[in-house]
Amino acid sequence: EKVSSIGVEKIIFGVPEQDGSFKPLNGKYQVYVLMYCENRDDSIGDVAMVFGGKVYGLMGTDTLGRDLFQGLLFGFPVALLIGLATSILSTIIGAVLGIISGYVGGKIDLIIQRVADIVNNIPLLPLLIFFTFIFGGKLWVIVFILVVFGWPGLAIIVRSMVLSLKSSNFVEAAVAVGASSGRIMLRHIFPQVAPFILAQLIFYTPQAILSESALSFLGLGDPSIPTWGQILDYAFRNGAVYLGYWWWILPPGLLIIFSAITFVLLALGLEPVVNPRLRRRR
Template structure:
């Protein structure tokens, strides 16, 4: 009876993947050569196997641990860094430039043109961005380039409102009135005299807009709507959620991408506030 109890205790304490190759009474691997045979069937008969490896019990660890497929998470974090910067900087530059030109043109022209353009801006601004992004990702596609385009479409409206109000103040200055009296066209005045005055605001807005783009893309990827062919931080968190990393205590699968998203967002927020304080003397007091 005592032997049965010990054997049962040893059997339940040994992982199943190790139990196949060990003596349950001693919990030691049996000596000898192990041969594994696998039969693979294919219709065409053109099966090839290159660099096959056998992993037992997940005893493969990278710098930050591995995921369910034994992939080194450190490699995913490193590859996700340029992707996050590409998404954040591209979306912020595109949305700021689009909103800047749109708002300055509306504010400079005024009257009916300004009214029509700003009503369209209000329509886009009132639309719920995240549900529409989910619908567009499901219906049109979830390519990373399409996601960047979708984020630009919904990211320019706030910039347009601010740049419009600034353009309405600039167009009342004397050198703008002088340019009109000299016969310069509106487009030339806008690109030569008005937009250069808004460049400091433009650089600060680009820096501040980067975290929003990164977190939005990470949210879409976490919901399973991102591009699965790119190892973004949101895609890593999505895989962690699918395989139950939190329930299994695999903290190394959750914390590194989450920390990288937070650090990157905070860094660009600090950069944006520093640039805003430089170009806006009132914030220095």
């Protein structure tokens, strides 16, 4: 029982100190491994032995000995995938519905705007928690919910821009020469609102990243994918704050903050381009 409570690795690779701790026993070790197969025809591929211990990797390990640095690297493309997929799909839906609503008008405009108003006033986080609890915390479920509730804001703004462009001279000239409504919306109106749509696409990305991180931190994310929110959730569950394991909390938290700030700064940098009032006079 004493050996199991101390740990076999400490007894083999350590020297006991007076305070009960173990000092690492430096030296060269030769490890021999015997592998047995039940069938003679079984093949064994490349085998690698990794002795992680309790100090391993550039940013240490968690309680299970997993390298936190690798988890942070793996979580980076996942965060970008969630943010970009959500923002691109939401922007496409919002832009298309906003242009149609503003140009066509009538009952179509009324239906789109009423649906947008209803969806836009529904609190997102409680719905995310509810649907992920029912359908599971898979990434596609999170992205789908964020897209469904992410398009109304852009649709409302684009519609107001299209209403002002609808009475412009170039649109009236296109109507006079017999251009179809689809051609006018695609060739004349869309290029005028495209810079604003691009800026909103960039601005929506950090919102999706923060929403996924919040769900994962609450334990409602996909447990099979080590996202930054999952790393924070596992850290708090294992008492990393109380134990002072800062390397387990600060890196994923800072990455979430810096990634959000990066996209916000990009959107702010594009704002003078899409808003003529903010352009500096040269």
